[in-house]
Amino acid sequence: MKIRFKNYWRKTSLKKKEDGIFLLNHIKKIRPRNFLEIGVFHGVTSRNVCELLHELHGNKFKFTGIDLFENDTGKLDEEIAPNIHFSNPLKNIYYRYIVRRDPYSYQSVLGLLKKFKENVNIIKGNSNDVLKEIKTEVFDYIFLDGGHKYETVKNDLKNLMQVVNNNGTILCDDYDLSYAPGVKKAIDEYVLDNNFNLKILNSRFAEITKYLK
Numbered sequence: 001m002k003i004r005f006k007n008y009w010r011k012t013s014l015k016k017k018e019d020g021i022f023l024l025n026h027i028k029k030i031r032p033r034n035f036l037e038i039g040v041f042h043g044v045t046s047r048n049v050c051e052l053l054h055e056l057h058g059n060k061f062k063f064t065g066i067d068l069f070e071n072d073t074g075k076l077d078e079e080i081a082p083n084i085h086f087s088n089p090l091k092n093i094y095y096r097y098i099v100r101r102d103p104y105s106y107q108s109v110l111g112l113l114k115k116f117k118e119n120v121n122i123i124k125g126n127s128n129d130v131l132k133e134i135k136t137e138v139f140d141y142i143f144l145d146g147g148h149k150y151e152t153v154k155n156d157l158k159n160l161m162q163v164v165n166n167n168g169t170i171l172c173d174d175y176d177l178s179y180a181p182g183v184k185k186a187i188d189e190y191v192l193d194n195n196f197n198l199k200i201l202n203s204r205f206a207e208i209t210k211y212l213k
């Protein structure tokens, strides 16, 4: 199976293809059936992950994604979803005048994932509330890429404790970003307080597990 990471003419935090491919290979090794992504944005990683899980398990997988989709309300918090505009003007024209749908919206992400509609659950809301409501679910793999403030990451990690499988993996993006130091601080504290294992992968991902793999 050749691993490819496509951007579907959208924006993603995994701008460098190598990072996307690294993430997909990491997921492939773990072969999760029940996947959670916190921070879906345009749905690029979600779609790539669904393609991979479908190759691995056919229809026997579940993908849950959570995002504020702040722009849906028209009240965009710059700190939450910075730079939603494309540097390529053609893409701005395409989404504004041709598709007439903001790619950073609940409906647009559902459209991108419609091929997997039986397997996908996209939840619009704040991870801090949503994670408390879905605590009956157990995920094998969680990609944490939502809010990057210290308090948000700290809360997300605390709430994830109830929804991650004992052998599960939490992979956090943007560990050690100079402009978002709260991510590293929250992760380091969480791992230390709970005596979990931490590995830094590909210089940007923090892998957290309860037991060494």
Ligand SMILES: C[S@@+](CC[C@H](N)C(=O)[O-])C[C@H]1O[C@@H](n2cnc3c(N)ncnc32)[C@H](O)[C@@H]1O
Pocket: 011, 012, 013, 014, 037, 038, 039, 040, 041, 042, 043, 044, 045, 046, 066, 067, 068, 069, 070, 080, 081, 125, 126, 127, 128, 145, 146, 147, 148, 152
């Ligand atoms: C860096 S982007 C995610 C990128 C995406 N994972 C990818 O690979 O392309 C961060 C996303 O987290 C969302 N977000 C920020 N704070 C959040 C919160 N408290 N709850 C849910 N989503 C949040 C933002 O709306 C934004 O879409």
